[in-house]
Amino acid sequence: MQRLPSATIPGGLPLVLASGSPRRAQLLKAASYQFTIDPAGADAECGMCSRETAPELVARYAFRKAQDVATRHRSAMVLAADTVASVAGMILGKPSDELHAEEMLRTLSGRRHDVYTGVCLWRTNDQRCCVDVVRTELVMETLTDKMIEEYLSSMLWEGKAGAFGYQDGNDWIRIVGKGSESNVVGLPMERLKELLETFDQIAETIDTVGPEMPTSNQ
Numbered sequence: 001m002q003r004l005p006s007a008t009i010p011g012g013l014p015l016v017l018a019s020g021s022p023r024r025a026q027l028l029k030a031a032s033y034q035f036t037i038d039p040a041g042a043d044a045e046c047g048m049c050s051r052e053t054a055p056e057l058v059a060r061y062a063f064r065k066a067q068d069v070a071t072r073h074r075s076a077m078v079l080a081a082d083t084v085a086s087v088a089g090m091i092l093g094k095p096s097d098e099l100h101a102e103e104m105l106r107t108l109s110g111r112r113h114d115v116y117t118g119v120c121l122w123r124t125n126d127q128r129c130c131v132d133v134v135r136t137e138l139v140m141e142t143l144t145d146k147m148i149e150e151y152l153s154s155m156l157w158e159g160k161a162g163a164f165g166y167q168d169g170n171d172w173i174r175i176v177g178k179g180s181e182s183n184v185v186g187l188p189m190e191r192l193k194e195l196l197e198t199f200d201q202i203a204e205t206i207d208t209v210g211p212e213m214p215t216s217n218q
């Protein structure tokens with residue numbers, strides 16, 4: 001793992017991680033952030049629009065997760081994220097079972113693909129929010145039936161977008177160029193630092209009656 005950057009939370013507010021993902025908590029801890037965990041409800045991730053691209057989807061889900069958790073915290077900086085893999089126009093989220101995981105691994109086998117993570121920061125004392133998306137390109141070696149079988153029986157695919165864990169130390173998956181490892185694992189730590197440092201300039205005020213998502217950079 002690359003060295004993890006960190007920033008102070010604007011206004012010294014408590015940081016709330018709106019995620020049940022163990023990877024996101026590990027990344028924040030590794031960068032020495034102090035935070036509490038309050039995962040968003042499962043329905044924050046429902047509803048897929050067929051015309052939506054992967055970056056649009058992760059931005060929307062990150063926003064919805066933050067929005068859900070923001071209602072429970074009066075004065076905090078809520079952080080939410082959503083990660084998917086994307087190949088040839090297909091969006092791969094978390095596999096529902098082993099068969100689904102196998103299907104995903106066979107789809108990704110031997111191909112370049114992208115992992116997108118949407119990040120949302122939501123400051124609850126003034127309802128200001130920013131959303132951004134980071135893309136990392138990866139390439140997966142062609143997997144043999146034996147490699148797929150072994151990985152499936154390890155159960156390491158569970159709960160991971162695209163049915164693989166970059167952090168699991170497999171030599172059959174690598175990042176192309178200088179992409180962010182932490183982005184693949186669920187939280188782009190370099191971009192998070194930038195978002196926290198520029199929050200007061202970039203965040204938009206959310207209309208809490210009919211909230212609309214601010215546009216991300218992607």
Ligand SMILES: Cc1cn([C@H]2C[C@H](O)[C@@H](COP(=O)(O)OP(=O)(O)OP(=O)(O)O)O2)c(=O)[nH]c1=O
Binds near residue numbers: 081
């Ligand atoms: C691509 C990839 C994803 N992942 C994980 C990160 C995320 O936890 C998960 C994608 O699912 P998400 O829906 O983004 O997150 P989650 O359901 O785990 O947690 P929450 O919704 O509460 O925030 O896949 C890895 O751990 N390694 C990888 O290499």
